[in-house]
Amino acid sequence: MTRTMIFCEVQNALAEPGCAVCRLVAKATERYLDGLLWEGVNDPGVRPQIRRAHGFCHDHAWMLARPGASLGVAILTHDVLQSLLAEMKESRFQALPTWSLRRVQESLDRDQPARATADLVARLTPQAQCPACVQARRMEEVYLDTLLDHLVGKESLLAAYQASDGLCLPHFRQALARLRGEKVFDALVTAQRTIWQRLADQLSEMIRKSDYRFHDEEWGEESGAWLRALAALTGPQREKTW
Ligand SMILES: [Zn+2]
Numbered sequence: 001m002t003r004t005m006i007f008c009e010v011q012n013a014l015a016e017p018g019c020a021v022c023r024l025v026a027k028a029t030e031r032y033l034d035g036l037l038w039e040g041v042n043d044p045g046v047r048p049q050i051r052r053a054h055g056f057c058h059d060h061a062w063m064l065a066r067p068g069a070s071l072g073v074a075i076l077t078h079d080v081l082q083s084l085l086a087e088m089k090e091s092r093f094q095a096l097p098t099w100s101l102r103r104v105q106e107s108l109d110r111d112q113p114a115r116a117t118a119d120l121v122a123r124l125t126p127q128a129q130c131p132a133c134v135q136a137r138r139m140e141e142v143y144l145d146t147l148l149d150h151l152v153g154k155e156s157l158l159a160a161y162q163a164s165d166g167l168c169l170p171h172f173r174q175a176l177a178r179l180r181g182e183k184v185f186d187a188l189v190t191a192q193r194t195i196w197q198r199l200a201d202q203l204s205e206m207i208r209k210s211d212y213r214f215h216d217e218e219w220g221e222e223s224g225a226w227l228r229a230l231a232a233l234t235g236p237q238r239e240k241t242w
């Protein structure tokens with residue numbers, strides 16, 4: 001994707017509800033998983049990566065459970081299971097000597113990991129990160145940097161940012177860690193404070209109207225503020241793909 005395309009994506013996402021980076025990363029992850037299912041299944045470069053990661057993290061694994069994906073998922077998971085079975089082939093219980101101190105400690109404390117199975121546990125531990133997580137982190141950085149690089153100056157996204165729901169707290173923290181320059185800092189923090197203050201005011205209004213004395217008052221922009229607040233603090237609710 002070109003820089004202009006990414007800029008346009010960020011600009012458009014700022015006009016949509018919720019954190020623009022969350023929205024864009026979710027879309028990019030969908031595209032990545034689609035590509036993986038339809039083209040990457042037979043890509044010899046991708047398969048070892050998936051094998052080392054033992055598949056995907058919980059969220060991304062279940063994002064693959066969608067209509068039309070059964071064959072692709074079958075091929076990928078078959079591959080992972082074959083490699084896990086190979087790891088388990090030579091496994092044996094590596095018993096400790098009867099009177100070893102470790103054996104006594106383990107018998108007294110179930111939370112001590114068993115040394116007799118430690119080797120197999122290590123072999124079944126992923127040796128790489130979930131490939132979809134890796135891709136999501138990469139895209140997250142691209143989108144955050146695009147926002148930061150265009151927040152002030154020519155073609156500024158500041159007005160669009162001010163009118164948006166702002167970044168969610170995790171992405172706001174990440175943006176702060178990635179930004180360089182006081183002007184960008186001032187613009188970002190001022191805008192984010194205004195956005196969160198607006199949300200806090202809406203929550204106050206919602207709480208006030210929940211009082212029986214004000215029950216008859218019509219609901220305005222504060223309706224749904226509690227859901228927007230949850231999203232602001234943690235990112236949006238993950239949609240079930242199936
Ligand atoms: Zn976010």
Ligand SMILES: [Zn+2]
Binds near residue numbers: 059060132133134
């Ligand atoms: Zn993942």
